[in-house]
Amino acid sequence: MNFNELCEKRYSVRKFSAKKVEKEKIDLILYSSQVSPTACNKQPQKIYALCSHEALEKLQKCKTSHFGETLAFIITVDKTKCWVREYDQQSSAYVDGAIVTTNMMLAAYDIGIGSTWIMHFIPEAVRSEFSIPENEEIISILVMGYPASDSKPSTQHYDKKPLYETVVIL
Numbered sequence: 001m002n003f004n005e006l007c008e009k010r011y012s013v014r015k016f017s018a019k020k021v022e023k024e025k026i027d028l029i030l031y032s033s034q035v036s037p038t039a040c041n042k043q044p045q046k047i048y049a050l051c052s053h054e055a056l057e058k059l060q061k062c063k064t065s066h067f068g069e070t071l072a073f074i075i076t077v078d079k080t081k082c083w084v085r086e087y088d089q090q091s092s093a094y095v096d097g098a099i100v101t102t103n104m105m106l107a108a109y110d111i112g113i114g115s116t117w118i119m120h121f122i123p124e125a126v127r128s129e130f131s132i133p134e135n136e137e138i139i140s141i142l143v144m145g146y147p148a149s150d151s152k153p154s155t156q157h158y159d160k161k162p163l164y165e166t167v168v169i170l
């Protein structure tokens, strides 16, 4: 599978099988976060790897959608460590965190692990359940696992705008 095929085939998996993700695969997914580009290479990310049953139980209190995930990651960025553009004080926090999340999502798919990016979480619940300090911006949650045998892409997966609507060639 070349890179564009990987990007095209990856879809949000919203039904996972009970099979646990092996430690070697978790390590590969985490490696993709480590080698992610970040503004000025500040590497402000922190990844909370929710591998235990207890941690995954806690996560259920923080969101409304439950897909039977056997693994999850909370991706945060330390706001005090991000690069900030001097002209308008724009911080790289969300961009850095989104790149880390994307790398992890694609790395997981590459080794047969499905995921869904969750933004619809309750920030204060995540912060208190996992004791995330105030200096960390909670960027995303990735729920993961082996796709259930009847998992399939939603219709949104195929609903893409034509390039002429999203690209400006100058």
Ligand SMILES: Cc1cc2nc3c(=O)[nH]c(=O)nc-3n(C[C@H](O)[C@H](O)[C@H](O)COP(=O)(O)O)c2cc1C
Pocket: 010, 011, 012, 013, 065, 116, 117, 118, 119, 120, 121, 153, 154, 156, 157, 158
């Ligand atoms: C920033 C972001 C936030 C998202 N938040 C959620 C979410 O909270 N719940 C959910 O089920 N899917 C969420 N998704 C998944 C999108 O709905 C999905 O990527 C989109 O519909 C395209 O479908 P596909 O991923 O299957 O190709 C999110 C995706 C992104 C990039």
